[in-house]
Amino acid sequence: MRTNSKVIIEIARDRDALLIAAMSKDLIEFGLSWRWKPSRVLSMIRDPDCVVLVAREDNNLVAFALMEYHEIHGHLNLLATDPAYRRQGHARQLLQWLLASARVAGLATVGLEVRSDNDGAQAFYQRLGFRIEKRRKGYYAKGLDALSMVLHLIEPSQAARRPQ
Ligand SMILES: CC(C)(COP(=O)(O)OP(=O)(O)OC[C@H]1O[C@@H](n2cnc3c(N)ncnc32)[C@H](O)[C@@H]1OP(=O)(O)O)[C@@H](O)C(=O)NCCC(=O)NCCS
Structure with a gap:
């Protein structure tokens, strides 16, 4: 999938693990x-119940996202864009790809945790339709709180009626 003239979105390869981990450490x-x-x-x-997506320009890793697919719930574990490429729609494209595949897989909700002091990411997720569900006190080390955010892909009342 192409985002602009140079940036492509694709499934991560084994060799991306090192850089994704390093960017996660520094950016998240x-x-x-x-x-x-x-x-x-x-x-x-390598996990069939997980999708790791990357956006790359030539050999540069522009952005990445990692989501786990459970039976009715998806969980976004990681998402970041290299600071040099922010506000160009890359994270939105990755997340929209994952949300489209979650809909196809029949998931009812997608959730995530975000640092309570990360206003930029919260604004991003809200823009994509996520809502704050609850505050999780001391979720991270050093007593830092998380906000759990959720996006309903189907109406909660419909999800309750679905056979398990
Ligand atoms: C949050 C993050 C992933 C957004 O990546 P991005 O590629 O810059 O986001 P996009 O360009 O796709 O943004 C889409 C929309 O989200 C909103 N948005 C994105 N970043 C925002 C910010 N810092 N403040 C307010 N709104 C923001 C805007 O509405 C934006 O659209 P616009 O640029 O047309 O106004 C990026 O800032 C990042 O990597 N942050 C550090 C890591 C992180 O916090 N990850 C989330 C962990 S839970």
Whole structure:
């Protein structure tokens, strides 16, 4: 899939694990202990219940997103755009791709956790239709709170009626 003349979106390859993990450490997990190490990212790239997407320009990793697909719920674990490429729609394109595939897979909701002090990401997710569901006190190390955000792909009343 093409986003602009040079940037393409594709499924991550094994060799992307190192850079995704490094970017996660610097752009998402900064100030916290590093949980998304290369081996964990690699296991997600190889996990059939997970999709790891990348946007790249030539050999540069522009943005990435990692989502787990459960039976009726998807969970977005990682999403970041290289600072040099922000506000160009790359994260939106990755997330819209994942949300479209979640709809096809019949998921009812997609959720995520975001740092309570990360106003930019919260604004981004709200723009994409996510709503804050609850505050999770001390979710991260050092007592940092998370906000759980959720997007309903189908009406909650319809989801309740679906056979399990
Ligand atoms: C949040 C993040 C992924 C957004 O990536 P991006 O590629 O710049 O986002 P997009 O260009 O697709 O933004 C789409 C829309 O979201 C909103 N948005 C994005 N970043 C925003 C910000 N910092 N402040 C307010 N609104 C923002 C805007 O409405 C934007 O549309 P516009 O540029 O036409 O106004 C990026 O800022 C990032 O990597 N942050 C650090 C990592 C992070 O916090 N990840 C989320 C962890 S849960």
